[in-house]
Amino acid sequence: MARLATSPQADTALILPAGTVLIHRGQTADGVWHLQEGQIRLGLMDETGMVHQLGQQEGPLWIEAASVVLDEPYLVDVVADTDVKVEKIALKDFQSRCKTWPAASRELMHDLARSQRQQVELAVSRLAKDADARCAEWLLRHAEQDPATKRLQVYLNERKRIIATQLGIAPETFSRILRQLRESELISGRGRILQLTNPDALRSLAGA
Template sequence: MLSPHAHDWPGDVVALASGTTLMARGEQMSHVLHLDAGRATLGLRAPGGFAQRMGVIEGPCWLNATCAVLGVPALVDAVADTDVAVRRVPLPAFQATLAALPEAARSVLHDVAQGHRQQAELAISRLAKDAEARCAEWLLRHAEPAPETPGTLAVMLNQRKRLIAAQLGIAPETFSRVLRQLRERSLISGSGRVLNLVDLNGLRALAGA
C-alpha cells in the first residue's frame, strides 16, 4: 500500500550527520520521512540523551508514516546513530497519494497504522512502569527509620539525583518525574533530601515485591 520504493514518492533527499534529531515526539509534522540509508535510535529523549530507548531501525524504512496516516504527532523521538540519508515527502503530497487509493485499501492501511500506534503506546507505558518499579525498589532497599518520625521509614538522599538515576539506568529528569508521580499518588512525601515512605505496601506492589 505504501510503496517500499522511496523514489516513487515526491520529495527531497537530505544528508544528515550522526546525532541529528530526525523526529521529535509531540511535534506536528510537515513532511513524512523515509530513512533511505543509515541507522537511527527510537526512544524518549531527555536533556543529555535518551531517558528510555525503544530500539534501533535501519534504512530503508519509513519513520513517521503511521503518524501521517492517522493524522497524529509522533510518540517517540528518533536520533541518527550514523550519517543518514532522509527523504522528506511533503505531507500534502503524501495525503493526496493516500486519498487516491481505493477505499478498501485505505481502510486496511488505517487499521494497520492504528494497530502499530497502539503497540507503540503500550511499549511506552511499559517503559514508564519499569522506571517506576526500579525507583520503588531502590527506595525500599535504602529505607531507614525516619529520624524525626518514630515508627516510619525514610530514604536519605545522600547522593546527587544524577548519580542515583545512573544507578537505576534512567535519566535524571525521569527520576525526578517518577518521584513527583509517587508523591502525587501519596506513596512518598518530602521534597528535600529526606523522602518519607508513606505507603510501604503500595511501593512493594509497584516494585513487584
C-alpha cells in the same frame, strides 16, 4: 563514520549526521520521513538525550508513518544513530499520493496504522516504570550465588549496550544507574562481575 554517498537517483535526499533528532514526540507531522540508508533510535528523550530506548531500525523504511496517516502527534522521539540518508515528503504530497489509492487500500492502511500506533502506546506505557527500578529488577533476576562467598553476583555476559536495549533505556543511562548503585553501596565491582552488596535495598528499589 564516513559520510554516506548521495544516490544520483535521489536528488532530494539529505545526508544527516549521527545525533540528529528527526522527530520530536508530541509534535504533529508536517511531512513524512523516509529512511533510505543508516540506522535510527526510537525512544523518549529529555534535555540530556535519549533516556528510554524502544528500539533501533535500519533503512529503507518510512519513519513513524502511522502518526502521519492518522494525523496524530508523534508518540516517540527519533534520533539518527548513524549518519543517515533521508528524504522528507511534504504532508500535502504524501496525502495526495494516498488519495490515489483505492478506498479499500486506504482503509487497510488506516487500520494498520492504528494497530501500529496502539503497539507503540503500549510500549511507551511500559516505560512508566522508573529506569532505576527496571535495572534493579534486572540485576536481581540475573543474580547467582557465588559458591565461595555465598553472596549474590551478576555476570554481565552481554555488552552493556545490549542490556540497555533489553531494559528500554539508553546505554549511557544504564552506565549512570550502575554508577549510582555503586555510590549507594547497593552493588560493587566493575567489569564483567557485579556483587549485589545490598539485595534487600535492590528489592525495595525494584518494588518487589
